[in-house]
Amino acid sequence: MQLPRMIRLQQSFESPRVASVSDEVSNQLAGLDLGQTVQPGQTVAITAGSRGIANIAEIIKAACDHIKTLDAHPIIIPAMGSHGGGTAEGQRGIIESYGITEEFTGAEIRASMETVIVDETPQGIPVHFDRHASEADHVIVCGRIKPHTNFVGEIESGLHKMMLIGLGKHEGAKIYHRAIQDYSWIEIVTAVGQSVLEKCSVVAGLAIVENSFDETAIIQAVRPADFLDHEKQLLVQAKQWMPRLPFDSVDLLIVDEIGKNVSGSGMDTNVIGRKYNDHAATDQDGVRVRRIFVRGLTNETHGNACGLGMAEVTNRRTIAEVDQSATAINALTGGHPSAAGLPIAFETDRQCIEAIIPTIGLTDPENARVVHITNTMLVGETLVSEAFADAITARDDLEVLADIEPMQFDDEDNLIPVAAAGAAVHA
Numbered sequence: 001m002q003l004p005r006m007i008r009l010q011q012s013f014e015s016p017r018v019a020s021v022s023d024e025v026s027n028q029l030a031g032l033d034l035g036q037t038v039q040p041g042q043t044v045a046i047t048a049g050s051r052g053i054a055n056i057a058e059i060i061k062a063a064c065d066h067i068k069t070l071d072a073h074p075i076i077i078p079a080m081g082s083h084g085g086g087t088a089e090g091q092r093g094i095i096e097s098y099g100i101t102e103e104f105t106g107a108e109i110r111a112s113m114e115t116v117i118v119d120e121t122p123q124g125i126p127v128h129f130d131r132h133a134s135e136a137d138h139v140i141v142c143g144r145i146k147p148h149t150n151f152v153g154e155i156e157s158g159l160h161k162m163m164l165i166g167l168g169k170h171e172g173a174k175i176y177h178r179a180i181q182d183y184s185w186i187e188i189v190t191a192v193g194q195s196v197l198e199k200c201s202v203v204a205g206l207a208i209v210e211n212s213f214d215e216t217a218i219i220q221a222v223r224p225a226d227f228l229d230h231e232k233q234l235l236v237q238a239k240q241w242m243p244r245l246p247f248d249s250v251d252l253l254i255v256d257e258i259g260k261n262v263s264g265s266g267m268d269t270n271v272i273g274r275k276y277n278d279h280a281a282t283d284q285d286g287v288r289v290r291r292i293f294v295r296g297l298t299n300e301t302h303g304n305a306c307g308l309g310m311a312e313v314t315n316r317r318t319i320a321e322v323d324q325s326a327t328a329i330n331a332l333t334g335g336h337p338s339a340a341g342l343p344i345a346f347e348t349d350r351q352c353i354e355a356i357i358p359t360i361g362l363t364d365p366e367n368a369r370v371v372h373i374t375n376t377m378l379v380g381e382t383l384v385s386e387a388f389a390d391a392i393t394a395r396d397d398l399e400v401l402a403d404i405e406p407m408q409f410d411d412e413d414n415l416i417p418v419a420a421a422g423a424a425v426h427a
Contacts, residue, residue: 256295
């Protein structure tokens with residue numbers, strides 16, 4: 001089969017960046033004057049989630065260091081619903097894989113799947129809260145503000161979701177995702193968030209926003225009373241800086257890797273345009289991708305392949321990497337069973353492409369609109385097919401980095417990853 005020839009592109013995005021992460025965390029927390037509330041000798045629990053947040057180890061360490069300046073004792077709480085296979089050891093392993101270790105941060109990690117029920121919402125929903133966090137004198141909620149992959153509203157993914165799902169652990173995540181079948185996301189997240197703020201000694205939030213290149217753009221310390229308003233404002237900014245594909249209409253999207261460190265849905269539905277339907281764009285999506293080929297899982301996802309079910313095709317290497325138990329637990333807890341599905345699989349990448357391209361319609365394979373990315377966080381440098389050549393010349397935000405060339409395969413007929421091929425171009 002004659003496959004499309006590819007062009008290497010660099011996208012231009014607005015990209016503000018925090019110059020010194022540790023200094024910014026320290027300055028932001030100092031601005032809250034936490035010493036008025038946190039007394040010497042007290043414990044302060046700091047949340048660390050499962051997402052691959054840029055500089056997260058440095059951010060958590062800086063927060064711990066600031067607490068120590070108050071002569072208080074920081075402890076780190078792995079805060080994630082059912083990730084890590086729904087086990088304390090698995091969740092500790094996830095944050096340690098990001099560099100959040102006791103040696104680096106100088107703070108004890110207390111991992112547990114146990115929760116206490118601290119309240120009941122007006123809808124009759126029990127509010128679960130991590131046991132270790134509940135035993136601390138104070139809690140700092142640390143999280144990234146960004147659009148959610150399933151929920152839509154003024155509050156999506158951020159400090160409130162961390163209080164809801166992260167600190168609710170597996171038991172909380174299960175009941176909240178069930179409740180969302182009967183109530184709106186905003187009803188649940190605000191009700192549970194308000195309960196946590198009232199009952200659980202939250203002393204501050206540490207909100208993070210990233211730019212389009214997955215770099216730290218904003219770190220903002222927030223007082224508990226301001227969580228809702230600040231999160232709404234930061235979400236507006238986060239949406240403006242979201243990474244995006246270079247083109248909105250794509251026949252075949254090739255993704256080198258998916259994983260929980262990339263997105264809660266493995267690959268971000270805000271980027272690929274499948275927020276409302278796993279296998280087709282809807283009128284509510286801004287991106288229309290007909291077919292998706294996933295080539296692998298990130299190391300950091302530890303076999304959790306949630307989101308693989310949104311792809312139409314994959315290779316057998318990826319299937320072999322899947323931890324079916326961890327994936328099933330996460331998908332069922334999130335109320336999204338189809339996310340754990342397995343696509344059609346072939347032995348080699350070439351076979352995958354040759355099998356799926358004929359399903360895009362009447363377009364000849366060599367003229368297919370193909371986009372090849374590393375993952376949905378890293379879309380600054382991409383490969384796109386020759387079918388986009390005219391559109392590229394009309395854009396001043398796209399730079400061609402290399403001449404048109406055939407798709408690059410290795411000796412085993414597997415594609416060369418975007419990043420690996422790019423390294424050769426930049427050498």
